Amino acid sequence: MELVFALVIGALTASGVYLLLRARTFPVVVGLTLISYGVNLFLFSSGRLATGAQPILGTTSSYTDPLPQALVLTAIVIGFAMTAFLVVLALRSLADHEDDHVDGHQDVHATSSYQKPEETGK
């Protein structure tokens, strides 16, 4: 189980980082979501992995650490709120710039930057 768990966290985080570097708002949002899944699983495992153990005293002979579960719950709620905000912001940026690049324009070569002087702030 430990190996599968570690591989899943690694795959989620690696895919998330790859998508984050795509520099388009939609892949970035999906990438951040994947990273936050990976992080939540990692946080969950920080209390040690156990099967059939509940985080409540007295219900079974063995019990698992309840604290990581509380931490993960908080992290999930915060992560959802942040992702929702980022989606709205990405849509707003798309509407403002008619492009989903995180810098607001598709082509970052020197030739096209002359046509968009307002991007440089000069």
Next chain:
Amino acid sequence: MNHWLTAPILIPLLGGILQVFMGYAPISLRRTLAIATTVLLLVSTIVLVVLASDDSYRLYAFGNWQPPFGIVLVLDRLAALMLVLTAILAIFCHIFAIGGADEGNRQFHGLFLFQLMGLNIAFLTGDLFNLFVAFEVLLIASYGLLMHGGGRARSIPGVHYVVLNLAGSAVFLISVGMIYSVTGTLNMADLALKIPELTGEKMSIVKAGGMMLLVVFALKAALIPLCFWLPKAYANATAPVAALFAVMTKVGIYAILRVYLLVFGDDAGALANLGMDWLFPLALITLTMGVIGALGADNLKTLVAWQVIISVGTLLAPIALGSAAGISAALFYLLSSTWTVGGLFLVAEMIANQRGSARDKIVTAPRMRNRTFLSVLFLIGAVAAAGLPPLSGFFAKLLILQSVLSGSEMAWLWSVVLIGSFFTVIAYSRAGSIVFWRTVDGHIEEPRPLGGNVSVAAGALAGLSLVLVALAGPISEFTDATAAQLLNPGDYLEILKTPMVKGDN
């Protein structure tokens, strides 16, 4: 337990909730209530400073749970200092905002108060996970505030800011998980007790976690190479928001001071002073980068935003060296630079409103009205920021330089700070002389009137550097005592043994 400790959290929380439900109330009523909330907050933080100045630690355990297991608030001199710093900055930003900058968004005051709540939780918490929650609370409010006023120019820096901070939050959670998996606790006092006992593989995991935590705090503090998101985001924010954000980078610095002096302090065995030898050169490079950015700025707000980065570098260099004198000097500079930078953002906005389409660009433009008043404010702000005598920036930099008097650290710190200050002076004098002196004939048609609130707020923040000089004695006594308290974490660890009783202290 002392219930005053919850006041800086509960006051903005209740005020913010009130604002949420009053979105459609007349704006004058909303403004009055918002200002009343901020004034109450300031009063409560002053009470906490008075409480903290007897050198004891005060504890508030939620639900009366014993510290390593429950959530605690801890008040010491450093927390009280940061609280009062934020409250004073906030009240002037708020007075500036009710001069008209809060229009166009019904929830401006609510977001503003929630941001203050997040800041205050971050300063009071004694628990690493709660620090994460506080960061998220203040960040989500700051996302809203950053976008306040809308416009194309704000959406791109906004996206960058949100994405970077979300990535930072992920790293924060990973490091918290790593530290928890080994030590089984997230209470800072308990961590300080458990970390020196670690050995071998467990120690390596905590070391990795600690270094990742430093990366997160460095991102919040805008330390190089994690600082390039800041100038564009701050320069495009509304003026009172940008001024309030002057304290946001200081949250990262506060977290470094708190966690790395307590948890990874001198007593942490093999992990003592973790990461501090990295911090010193990075701080000096940050300072240099900030000065280069300030020299290259093409408008006043960008110039001030780079000043934020300069102050981060100047602050972290003495903190990384870890001497009591250095930390005390850094705390004095923290007060000075936060208020000065906040004031400069407000002054830049007032100048922009008087210059028509030239806004705050550093270009020749028709002469503005109220030039004398604005130029005096800009001069005071620039002198305090660049660190020229006789204002507080000079005293703070002098204290920082005096705290290191030997070795290669002295050579590096003195040369970088002094040469950096010289070029900062050049940057400000270039901007000031073009904006105020090199004008073409005639006046801007129909400039926006200079509001009373606005002038009072910007004038007061600039004037605080004079107050800091006048009260330099008592304030530096307070920062000296704060540094001494920070470097002796023994008393902090006593809070774990505090019996949970119903009476107050």
